Amino acid sequence: MIAEIGLAALWLAAGLCLLQFISGAIGARGDEQGPVSALVRPAAIVQALLLVVSFVCLLWVFAVTDLSVALVAANSHADKPLVYRISGAWGNHEGSMLLWVTILGLCSALIASLERRMDARFVKTALAAQGFVALGFFAFLLLSSNPFARLNPPAEFGAGLNPLLQDIGLALHPPTLYVGYVGLSVAFSFVVAGLVTRQAGPELARAMRPWVLAAWISLTLGIAAGSYWAYYELGWGGWWFWDPVENASLMPWLAATALLHSIGVLAARDALRTWTIMLGVVAFSMSMVGTFLVRSGILTSVHAFAVDPERGAFILGLLTIYIGGAFALFALRAGALAEGKRFVALSREGALVFNNVMLSAILAVVLLGTLYPLLSEALGTRVSIGPPYYNPVTAVFAVPMLLVLAVGPLLRWRRDRISRIAAPLVLIGVVLAASVIAVVAFSGAGVLPTIGLALAVTLAVASWLPLMGRNPRRVPLALWGSMLAHFGVAVSLAGMASESAFSTERLVAVRSGDTVEVGPFKATLGAVEPVAGPNWTALEARIAITGGGVDTVLRPQSRTFTDPPQNTSEAALLTRWNGQLYAILGDAAGEGRWQLRLWWKPFVTLIWYGGVLIALGGLLALLGHLRSGVRRSRIGEAIAQRRADRESEAAA
Amino acid sequence: MKRLWLILPLALFGLFIGLAAYQMTQPKDEFVRSTMIGKPLPAFDLPGETEDAPRLTSQMFADGKPRLLNVWATWCVPCIAEAPQLDALAKRGVPIVGVAIRDEPEAIAQFLDQYGNPYTAIARDDIAELQLALGSSGVPETFVIDGKGVIRYQHIGDIRADNIDEIYAEWEKAK
Numbered sequence: 001m002i003a004e005i006g007l008a009a010l011w012l013a014a015g016l017c018l019l020q021f022i023s024g025a026i027g028a029r030g031d032e033q034g035p036v037s038a039l040v041r042p043a044a045i046v047q048a049l050l051l052v053v054s055f056v057c058l059l060w061v062f063a064v065t066d067l068s069v070a071l072v073a074a075n076s077h078a079d080k081p082l083v084y085r086i087s088g089a090w091g092n093h094e095g096s097m098l099l100w101v102t103i104l105g106l107c108s109a110l111i112a113s114l115e116r117r118m119d120a121r122f123v124k125t126a127l128a129a130q131g132f133v134a135l136g137f138f139a140f141l142l143l144s145s146n147p148f149a150r151l152n153p154p155a156e157f158g159a160g161l162n163p164l165l166q167d168i169g170l171a172l173h174p175p176t177l178y179v180g181y182v183g184l185s186v187a188f189s190f191v192v193a194g195l196v197t198r199q200a201g202p203e204l205a206r207a208m209r210p211w212v213l214a215a216w217i218s219l220t221l222g223i224a225a226g227s228y229w230a231y232y233e234l235g236w237g238g239w240w241f242w243d244p245v246e247n248a249s250l251m252p253w254l255a256a257t258a259l260l261h262s263i264g265v266l267a268a269r270d271a272l273r274t275w276t277i278m279l280g281v282v283a284f285s286m287s288m289v290g291t292f293l294v295r296s297g298i299l300t301s302v303h304a305f306a307v308d309p310e311r312g313a314f315i316l317g318l319l320t321i322y323i324g325g326a327f328a329l330f331a332l333r334a335g336a337l338a339e340g341k342r343f344v345a346l347s348r349e350g351a352l353v354f355n356n357v358m359l360s361a362i363l364a365v366v367l368l369g370t371l372y373p374l375l376s377e378a379l380g381t382r383v384s385i386g387p388p389y390y391n392p393v394t395a396v397f398a399v400p401m402l403l404v405l406a407v408g409p410l411l412r413w414r415r416d417r418i419s420r421i422a423a424p425l426v427l428i429g430v431v432l433a434a435s436v437i438a439v440v441a442f443s444g445a446g447v448l449p450t451i452g453l454a455l456a457v458t459l460a461v462a463s464w465l466p467l468m469g470r471n472p473r474r475v476p477l478a479l480w481g482s483m484l485a486h487f488g489v490a491v492s493l494a495g496m497a498s499e500s501a502f503s504t505e506r507l508v509a510v511r512s513g514d515t516v517e518v519g520p521f522k523a524t525l526g527a528v529e530p531v532a533g534p535n536w537t538a539l540e541a542r543i544a545i546t547g548g549g550v551d552t553v554l555r556p557q558s559r560t561f562t563d564p565p566q567n568t569s570e571a572a573l574l575t576r577w578n579g580q581l582y583a584i585l586g587d588a589a590g591e592g593r594w595q596l597r598l599w600w601k602p603f604v605t606l607i608w609y610g611g612v613l614i615a616l617g618g619l620l621a622l623l624g625h626l627r628s629g630v631r632r633s634r635i636g637e638a639i640a641q642r643r644a645d646r647e648s649e650a651a652a
Numbered sequence: 653m654k655r656l657w658l659i660l661p662l663a664l665f666g667l668f669i670g671l672a673a674y675q676m677t678q679p680k681d682e683f684v685r686s687t688m689i690g691k692p693l694p695a696f697d698l699p700g701e702t703e704d705a706p707r708l709t710s711q712m713f714a715d716g717k718p719r720l721l722n723v724w725a726t727w728c729v730p731c732i733a734e735a736p737q738l739d740a741l742a743k744r745g746v747p748i749v750g751v752a753i754r755d756e757p758e759a760i761a762q763f764l765d766q767y768g769n770p771y772t773a774i775a776r777d778d779i780a781e782l783q784l785a786l787g788s789s790g791v792p793e794t795f796v797i798d799g800k801g802v803i804r805y806q807h808i809g810d811i812r813a814d815n816i817d818e819i820y821a822e823w824e825k826a827k
Contacts (some may be wrong), residue, residue: 278661285665298675312676327662334658371668374675381687468817507755589727589759 003069006057007148010098013105014138017131019043021558024128027121028196040127041112048109051102058098058147062089068154071095071147077158078534080166087171093295093311094147096174096376101137103182107211108134111186116201116633117207119556125193126186133185136318144314166535166561170229177222177249181287183215184252187259191280192326195333200273205266206278209625212263213636216256217618223249224611235569235584237599239499240608242390244299247370248290251363255283258359261352266340271349273340277354281330285323286363292319299373335561344415351408358401365393395448402455402493404461405486424465432458445501452497459490477624485617492610497602498579506598509589519600520548521581528585528594536561538570541585541594556585580604687787693721693801694785698775702757708749708775714801716827720748720819721795722771723783725757726763728791734810735767741816742770746823750774753783753791794819798826 020043027037032649055598061069063086063632065078075095076088108130115123141147187208194204226249231239240246259279265272293299296312343349369385376383406428410421435457439450463486466479506518515524526542538557545552554572561568574581579602688694693710700706713719722738724731742748750771752760760774776785786795786803796805796819805822807815 263753274658281661289668293670296672296676298672316669316672316676324662324669327665330658331655331662335655371671374671377678378671378674578660587727591759595727 001056002060003066003148003150006054006061006371007146009050009054009057010138010142010148013047013054013101014135014142016043016047017049017105017134017138020047021128021131021135022623024124024126024131026123028128028193030121037124040124044105044108044112044127044131046376048102048105051105054099055102057094058089059086061088061148065158067156067158069150070149073151073155073158075159077535082535083168084169090150090174091171094141094145096178097137097141097145098147099175100178100182101134101141101160103178104134104137104185106128107182107186111189115207115547117203117629118193122193122197122199125196126189129189129192130185132587133189133322140311140314140318144311167229167233170233173222173225173229176218176225179220180215180217180219180256181217181252181284181291183383184284184287186211187215187280188322188326191277192329195329198333200266200277200337200338202267202270205263206625206629207628208258209263209267210622210629212256212260212283213618213622213625216253216260216467217615217622219249219253219256220611220615220618223253223317224608224615227611228608232571232573232582233568235571235597237505237571237582237584237597237601237620239604242369242385242387244370245294246623247366248294251290251366251370252283252286254359254363254366255279255286258356258363259283261359261610262356265349265352269341269343269349270520271340271343272353274334274336277334277337278330279356281323281326282363285319285326286367288315288319288323289367292316293370299370343413346411346418347415348408348411348413351411354404355401355408358404360399361397362394362401365397366390369393391448395451399455402459402489405489406459409463409466409482409486410468424462424468427465428458428462431461436518443501445497447496449501452493453501456490456494456497459493460487463487463490464556470523477627478621479624481617481619481621481624483617484620488610488613488615488617490610491606491613492608495603495606495608495610499601499607502602503604504600507595508598509593509595511591511593516596516598518598519579519581519602521545521550521600522547523554523583523596523598525594525596526553531557533559539585541596543583543596548576550574550576554581554583556583558585558587578602658757684770688785688803689806691803693797693803694780694782695776698751698777698782701760701774701776705774708773710801713749713782713797714799716799717747718796718798718804719772720746720795720823721751721786722748722790723751723753723786723788723793723795725753725791726759730810732767733791734792737811737813737816741811741820741823744820746820747772751782752776753780754778772814777797796826797821801802 020040023038023040023043027040044392061072062076063082065072065076065085067073071092071094075092076085078085080088082523089095108127111123111130112127115126118126121341157342165331190204190208190211194200223246226246230241230246231237254267259276262272262276262279266276292312292315295315298312323346369389372385373383407421407425410424410430412420432454435454439445439453443450443453445453463483466483467475504519506516508514508516510516510525510526512527515522517523522545524544526544528539531538531540536559538559540555540557543554545554552574554574556572557570559568559570560566569584569586572583574583579600582599582601584597586597589595693713695710697707697709700708713721720741724734738748748770750773752774755776755778757776760776764771775782783791786793788795788806790808792810794807794811795803799805804826805819807819811819
């Protein structure tokens with residue numbers, strides 16, 4: 001019954017989505033406010049409610065493990081802990097698509113109920129675009145991926161959730177990323193509406209900014225969480241593999257970061273109109289391209305998603321319609337947009353343009369690397385692209401970008417003089433030189449890590465320099481946000497550079513009682529014994545860690561899950577303020593010996609702390625902009641009120 | 653000029669769609685084949701089965717005799733399953749050179765003791781250098797090397813009973 005309610009709600013929502021699209025499209029055509037076009041806002045809101053009902057139904061059938069629902073039988077098992085039974089609802093293709101549509105619907109409802117900054121025609125057009133995007137996914141769900149399909153007769157046992165996904169980090173990772181992807185769809189709809197209604201000024205930028213910021217925060221958190229998950233759950237000791245699936249989440253982030261900064265220029269200075277519009281389309285297209293690459297199985301990835309060429313074709317079709325359509329609209333209309341204000345190179349705009357060009361270049365590098373195997377395969381040769389390509393080539397663009405990032409926020413809008421910021425420039429130069437010398441003298445790290453460490457230190461200092469000459473209590477919240485986010489970049493960069501420069505690795509086969517040295521620690525293998533969990537059994541090693549001021553026991557496990565049968569390696573981590581000790585239990589090596597893999601990774605945790613700081617900075621900026629938006633509209637209302645009062649007085 | 657620039661994103665996007673659509677219609681291989689097939693063995697110089705055994709080099713393969721090169725390890729369970737098939741091939745007169753990945757002399761001796769020794773010689777590849785150079789992505793894998801030292805064929809995974817004839821035929825072909 002619950003599943004039928006869910007399906008019915010989904011169909012009704014799809015109908016309302018069609019209504020939203022049609023009435024929005026009618027509203028987009030002109031100024032006349034016909035009865036049909038008035039339906040667009042209510043249609044969006046009710047649609048969102050129905051989608052929530054549908055999604056809750058899906059959560060319900062997963063929570064109670066209703067095995068007569070095919071999706072539950074294929075992806076869940078009654079023996080799993082409740083949290084993973086529920087997260088199993090979106091740990092599969094159909095459920096995650098429903099989640100996607102639900103978030104999309106919620107965004108439409110939010111636009112419909114909250115967006116007052118733009119005129120009615122713009123909002124209707126944006127909602128029509130939003131509805132059009134959603135319609136494709138509705139079709140996808142209802143025609144080829146019905147999450148509520150029944151199984152007759154019901155299955156006796158569920159097949160279970162991939163054990164690698166039975167992890168709290170990964171339970172939360174997809175929803176976070178989806179909020180990001182879908183948030184970018186709002187930016188996309190706004191941009192399309194801007195092209196249709198020929199509005200591409202500061203108002204559009206201000207209306208887009210909270211959405212892009214929210215999406216960007218989610219993407220940042222999602223990528224950080226995904227990277228940490230890969231780090232401890234896959235047991236390979238690395239935190240980023242330049243895998244197509246990882247790149248699929250990085251590319252929208254890069255585009256969104258560029259978009260965020262160009263929106264800043266458009267909102268403050270009414271410049272970069274065409275560029276911002278294009279980035280709006282690019283950002284969403286990157287999330288669609290990412291989804292396509294991941295789901296179609298067109299690229300070989302370590303992340304074994306359930307792939308299906310038919311679904312791939314469907315997504316490719318949607319991609320062609322939406323993104324192709326938007327770029328066609330861009331080609332037709334963008335030329336007619338007014339150019340926007342001019343500025344000189346040495347200005348805040350100039351620095352932000354540089355940031356945008358570098359970010360776009362990095363995006364192009366990652367996109368090319370991800371697609372290159374596809375391209376070369378079409379030409380008959382097989383290659384795989386890895387860190388030897390990505391690391392140096394992205395660095396070529398990232399290093400200048402980070403250098404400009406140290407200086408850019410100090411510049412004034414429109415035009416500036418070097419002499420005005422001479423003092424902070426000297427300070428930045430001195431810190432940079434000193435940190436390069438210090439790193440070279442004391443560590444002997446490679447070229448890239450050396451540059452990374454020196455830049456991290458410089459940026460950590462430079463990110464707070466905009467405070468100079470200001471009263472900290474009068475600094476706007478959004479500026480605090482940007483400084484914090486830039487500081488987060490420095491922290492994260494320090495972690496990456498330190499991990500690659502100073503990690504030590506030991507791969508050994510040892511007997512119980514043997515001692516291995518790794519970093520500042522001594523690791524002694526104790527007993528290796530079987531342990532049992534709710535739906536797994538495991539061999540657990542006890543490794544006594546001493547030295548470096550520690551005396552503790554690490555318990556890495558080699559787990560065997562029953563439903564579905566699969567082995568996973570559970571790393572044991574010892575987190576210290578100055579790094580992490582990472583231990584993996586491998587296979588039995590014969591004669592009572594066990595393979596152990598131990599890493600000491602100094603300051604590796606900074607990578608993810610930095611990610612969290614970046615997201616926090618985004619949150620502060622979001623709050624700051626929302627508050628100033630509210631204040632601005634209040635002032636506007638007050639002025640309008642006073643004018644009306646004065647007019648009525650004059651009339652009297 | 654400006655108009656042309658505005659069409660650029662659409663053109664690039666069209667290129668991507670075309671490429672993706674083309675690749676979607678192509679059959680997908682299940683295994684990643686080595687690109688080394690048809691190329692000479694990568695140069696190597698590895699220690700032998702024990703500390704005293706002579707070292708093995710890539711030059712030894714260019715003596716006119718085709719051989720099998722079997723990438724394996726004592727810690728690999730499918731390699732145990734493969735042992736009888738390798739024995740059968742050895743009995744049919746196929747010389748097999750083993751490359752033991754990340755292994756130790758005692759473990760190798762024990763393994764051969766327990767599961768039989770089909771090898772004419774074994775090289776120890778302690779850091780998987782030869783394996784990587786061969787483009788082999790796992791253990792076990794078996795390559796057919798012709799008398800000039802050129803890689804002719806790659807079998808991925810353990811050799812099952814019904815693969816024996818096929819591999820024997822490939823070895824014959826390499827003569």
